[in-house]
Amino acid sequence: MGKVQVLDHPLLQHKLSILRDKNTGVKEFREIVGEIAALMCYEATRNLPTEEVEIETPVAMAKTKVLSGKKLAIVPILRAGLGMVDSMIELIPSAKVGHIGLFRDPETHEPVKYYCKMPPDISERQVFVVDPMLATGGSAVAALDILKKEYGCRYLTLMDIIAAPEGVKAVTEAHPDVDLYVAAVDDHLNEHAYIVPGLGDAGDRIFGTK
Numbered sequence: 001m002g003k004v005q006v007l008d009h010p011l012l013q014h015k016l017s018i019l020r021d022k023n024t025g026v027k028e029f030r031e032i033v034g035e036i037a038a039l040m041c042y043e044a045t046r047n048l049p050t051e052e053v054e055i056e057t058p059v060a061m062a063k064t065k066v067l068s069g070k071k072l073a074i075v076p077i078l079r080a081g082l083g084m085v086d087s088m089i090e091l092i093p094s095a096k097v098g099h100i101g102l103f104r105d106p107e108t109h110e111p112v113k114y115y116c117k118m119p120p121d122i123s124e125r126q127v128f129v130v131d132p133m134l135a136t137g138g139s140a141v142a143a144l145d146i147l148k149k150e151y152g153c154r155y156l157t158l159m160d161i162i163a164a165p166e167g168v169k170a171v172t173e174a175h176p177d178v179d180l181y182v183a184a185v186d187d188h189l190n191e192h193a194y195i196v197p198g199l200g201d202a203g204d205r206i207f208g209t210k
């Protein structure tokens with residue numbers, strides 16, 4: 001069973017409150033999504049393997065650590081997941097980026113796939129799938145299905161800023177091997193499958209499309 005970790009660091013909770021505020025404008029919303037993604041990435045990469053290397057500092061020889069193990073990839077679920085990518089790449093500059101385009105059908109709330117492009121060696125990489133919102137879980141489950149079944153990915157982590165309990169349940173049942181990192185688990189979904197209290201439509205607030 002993958003672990004579900006709710007990252008309740010005070011900095012994350014503070015920034016999340018700004019995102020939730022309906023008066024927060026596009027510029028600040030976008031900046032804070034990036035800041036939250038960086039803080040979450042810091043925690044989600046905590047257990048990456050390291051190896052010892054020897055280097056020469058200006059003062060002496062030193063045995064120090066560098067990242068080892070699998071190469072990394074970041075896979076945003078379009079559109080809203082794009083808002084999390086840049087700040088993560090700043091922390092992990094060697095990561096490759098794949099894209100999965102999914103939108104929720106407004107009537108059925110089922111995910112509809114419209115785009116997919118992955119680095120050629122994605123199956124060998126440790127993949128971080130990112131999206132600000134985990135509502136019904138349909139989009140995240142579909143993205144993880146695509147990565148496993150169509151691309152042979154085996155090492156997957158999911159990062160969402162806000163989750164609904166329904167989404168956490170759907171992902172952990174469909175993909176029990178995948179670790180899930182969220183900054184908050186909210187109360188419930190409303191009749192439009194929006195997270196309550198949530199922050200509204202993350203994609204629209206990042207890109208100013210409403």
Ligand SMILES: O=P(O)(O)OC[C@H]1O[C@H](OP(=O)(O)OP(=O)(O)O)[C@H](O)[C@@H]1O
Nearest residue numbers: 078079080103104135136137138139203
């Ligand atoms: O858990 P679910 O019920 O599937 O809902 C979550 C999905 O909905 C949002 O995307 P949306 O469909 O609004 O597309 P967008 O990012 O292009 O706005 C969000 O960014 C997730 O991808």
Ligand SMILES: O=c1cc[nH]c(=O)[nH]1
Nearest residue numbers: 135194195200201202
């Ligand atoms: O609350 C929600 C649910 C799905 N997608 C969003 O952007 N927000």
Ligand SMILES: [Mg+2]
Nearest residue numbers: 201202203204
């Ligand atoms: Mg949207």
